[in-house]
Amino acid sequence: YKTDWHRYNLKRKVVNLPPVTSEDFQQRVLQQREKDALQTQDTSVFCKVCRKSFGSAPAFENHLNSKRHKESLINFTSDSLVTVESISEPLIQARKENKDTSDNDKDDDSDIEEIDSDEWDEDEEEVSENNPILKNNCLFCNHHSATMTKNLKHMSIDHSFFIPDIEYIVDIKGLLLYLGEKVCKFYMCLWCNWRGREFHSMEAAQTHMKDKGHCKMLHEGAALAEYESFYNYSQSYPDHNVEMDIDQEVNIPVLDDDDFQLTLPSGATIGHRLLLRYYKQHFSPNQVAITNKTKINKVLSSYRALGWTSTDKIAAERKAKDIKYMKMIQNKYFMRLGVKSNKLQKYFRPQVNF
Known part of the structure; x- marks a missing residue:
């Protein structure tokens, strides 16, 4: 009397329905399992443009014909037009640059090279046109x-x-x-x-x-x-002094740059190749x-x-301490990450290049 078949017949008797046989009950159980399996299948469809998911294909088709989806599709296609350069051209250019640098290293007479600021790529962040x-x-x-x-x-x-x-x-x-x-x-x-x-x-x-x-x-x-x-x-x-100039807070010794930099009568400046990495530095505004x-x-x-x-002095000082603490934690994290991956030595040449 504890079987599912008996309980099923008791429920049918409550609603004045005739009982079913054991074979008929097993067939109904199999049909219900197949129906549940079909319902549990993932038939949802995701729209990448609108970032919405739909439970069935007809609902997704109705969404594709909607006005809102068409407007989002126009904006999505206009934003995703990105120019992709070929891979072979940068490789060829890099090989040429490496060859030129190796040839320059072999020349003993060319100790000084001209530094042209127009050839440097500015490291400023790009601002969108619709800003x-x-x-x-x-x-x-x-x-x-x-x-x-x-x-x-x-x-x-x-x-x-x-x-x-x-x-x-x-x-x-x-x-x-x-x-x-x-x-x-x-x-x-x-x-x-x-x-x-x-x-x-x-x-x-x-x-x-x-x-x-x-x-x-x-x-x-x-x-x-x-x-x-x-x-x-x-x-x-x-300990901040209002009358003190910011540039006077740190006394930087003046170095003699006669042997490393030369200004021509035309106004152009040429420097030694050893200081090339410093000439290429560009600080953002x-x-x-x-x-x-x-x-x-x-x-x-x-x-x-x-x-x-005006802003409370105590609150501003608290924010300054918080920023200093977060920067310290960030520096520790990058240091630990560099030690773990052994990438602190920027001057090391990678052994494997794919």
């Missing part, structure tokens, strides 16, 4: 301003967007361009950062920030290290940022007119 900051447009709407200062004033009045710790900022334009890249290129919310949902267009990200009240910049926790290159918290240090005091003072005056108060 709203390039045209002095708002980060959250289509409003256009004449200057960057007026653009910041519009964002502060209409969207309540304020730059945190603006007294310690050293590159306000670079920060705004970086925020514009996050909105127009990666479709990110400035407050959710990488924690929130993903968006498929810049308009969707802007609508989310306006609807949720996220028209603000996340500048706490792990996000401090992300914006560290745009700020300088040295003014918040207890974020590392050697020049503070535009007039723009920052105008923004500060507009902020104060809206009731903004």
Whole structure:
């Protein structure tokens, strides 16, 4: 009486149905198992353009014919047009360069070579053409301003967007361009950062920030290290001297460069081959940022007119300590990773090159 067949017949008797035989019950069990196996099969279809999954093929076909999918397909194809160079050309060029360098090493008379700055590839980050900051447009709407200062004033009045710790900022334009890249290129919310949902267009990200009240910049926790290159918290240090010039804080000895550098009457500069690696160095504007005091003072005056108060010294000092601690942890991590993979010696030639 404990078999499934008996329980099945009892349930049929409750609803006034006749009982079934054991053979009929086994056939029904097999049919139900086959039906369950078909239902458990993964028939879902994923749309790569819209990043959505559908449970059946008809639903996916209806999605392909929808207007929203066609608009997303146009944006997806325009963004994915990337020029791919052939592999053989870089290899041939690299072999030619290696051959030229080996021939130059054999020449004893050519101790000095000319350094042309036009041949160097600049190491600056590329900015998207549709970055709203390039045209002095708002980060959250289509409003256009004449200057960057007026653009910041519009964002502060209409969207309540304020730059945190603006007294310690050293590159306000670079920060705004970086925020514009996050909105127009990666479709990110400035407050959710990488924690929130993903968006498929810049308009969707802007609508989310306006609807949720996220028209603000996340500048706490792990996000401090992300914006560290745009700020300088040295003014918040207890031993900071306001009257001291930044260039006078460190006394750098002047080296005699008569034997390694020569300036021609035409103005061109030639240097020794031993210093080639130093001539090729290009520092980004974020590392050697020049503070535009007039723009920052105008923004500060507009902020104060809206009731903004200065940043707390204790909070700024705490942020400076957090940034210093995160950089120390990051350096330790890279050191441990380099020791583990034995890649700390940059001058070593790799033994295997595929």
